[in-house]
Amino acid sequence: xxxxxxxxxxxxxxxxxxxxxxxxxxxxxxxxxxxxxxxxxxxxxxxxxxxxxxxxxxxxxxxxxxxxxxxxxxxxxxxxxxxx
Amino acid sequence: xxxxxxxxxxxxxxxxxxxxxxxxxxxxxxxxxxxxxxxxxxxxxxxxxxxxxxxxxxxxxxxxxxxxxxxxxxxxxxxxxxxxxxxxxxxxxxxxxxxxxxxxxxxxxxxxxxxxxxxxxxxxxxxxxxxxxxxxxxxxxxxxxxxxxxxxxxxxxxxxxxxxxxxxxxxxxxxxxxxxxxxxxxxxxxxxxxxxxxxxxxxxxxxxxxxxxxxxxxxxxxx
Numbered sequence: 001x002x003x004x005x006x007x008x009x010x011x012x013x014x015x016x017x018x019x020x021x022x023x024x025x026x027x028x029x030x031x032x033x034x035x036x037x038x039x040x041x042x043x044x045x046x047x048x049x050x051x052x053x054x055x056x057x058x059x060x061x062x063x064x065x066x067x068x069x070x071x072x073x074x075x076x077x078x079x080x081x082x083x084x
Numbered sequence: 085x086x087x088x089x090x091x092x093x094x095x096x097x098x099x100x101x102x103x104x105x106x107x108x109x110x111x112x113x114x115x116x117x118x119x120x121x122x123x124x125x126x127x128x129x130x131x132x133x134x135x136x137x138x139x140x141x142x143x144x145x146x147x148x149x150x151x152x153x154x155x156x157x158x159x160x161x162x163x164x165x166x167x168x169x170x171x172x173x174x175x176x177x178x179x180x181x182x183x184x185x186x187x188x189x190x191x192x193x194x195x196x197x198x199x200x201x202x203x204x205x206x207x208x209x210x211x212x213x214x215x216x217x218x219x220x221x222x223x224x225x226x227x228x229x230x231x232x233x234x235x236x237x238x239x240x241x242x243x244x245x246x247x248x249x250x251x252x253x254x255x256x257x258x259x260x261x262x263x264x265x266x267x268x269x270x271x272x273x274x275x276x277x278x279x280x281x282x283x284x285x286x287x288x289x290x291x292x293x294x295x296x297x298x299x300x301x302x303x304x305x306x307x
Contacts, residue, residue, distance in 0.1 A: 010190075069181065071235070
């Protein structure tokens with residue numbers, strides 16, 4: 001069993017208005033050292049694969065086909081063995 | 085009597101399906117049927133409408149889950165054979181997710197759900213979707229969306245422009261769409277998506293019939 005933690009964010013070239021709104025709120029709280037804020041999605045998968053390689057292949061395909069839209073989003077993921 | 089056989093795809097969460105049905109069936113007298121998303125075939129339909137709404141609750145991304153529903157596999161086949169497909173609002177989002185149309189619809193720039201009447205400009209009236217309008221004609225039509233901010237990269241934008249794929253633009257961009265784009269067609273010119281709602285501007289009783297000609301033109305294009 002492998003756990004895959006996937007982060008999906010808007011591509012860097014795309015303006016993230018939600019991130020900007022949150023950033024201006026952070027600035028108003030005095031966090032003036034925060035220079036960029038981007039909001040994304042977190043997806044967690046448990047994959048019953050025989051190897052890390054197989055789990056990675058499944059996760060990669062799932063991201064490409066459904067979890068992220070390559071027109072507007074980038075994704076990254078990390079894989080750990082076990083289910084917690 | 086129109087020979088159009090309209091199929092309106094119904095996803096869980098579609099909410100403009102009945103408006104589209106009413107416009108085609110009652111206002112245009114077209115043979116019109118609902119197509120439940122679990123059906124495997126569009127059958128004898130020759131116009132497919134992907135209606136507005138919030139298919140699958142807009143989970144993950146608008147249209148992302150709908151694109152994998154049973155009926156959509158046959159809609160892809162239908163479109164690739166030259167069949168007419170029109171996506172309105174959520175339907176436009178589904179068509180982009182399907183890659184039957186280029187680009188994507190992002191969250192509105194002002195982060196708000198916008199429900200109001202806007203003015204559209206006809207950028208290309210040589211399509212089966214727009215031939216009832218004048219070139220550069222402006223008309224009023226309702227929008228109601230939170231994710232209608234049309235985005236595509238520079239290369240795609242150049243192609244859209246070069247191929248005359250941009251059908252409608254907003255006069256006053258409400259949502260941040262690139263180049264004010266409100267509606268586009270594919271290269272083959274049989275698939276079109278738009279965020280505004282022509283079916284909500286088709287009946288005299290609602291005070292605006294500017295969208296009627298689009299639906300009428302479509303129905304009459306089937307001969």
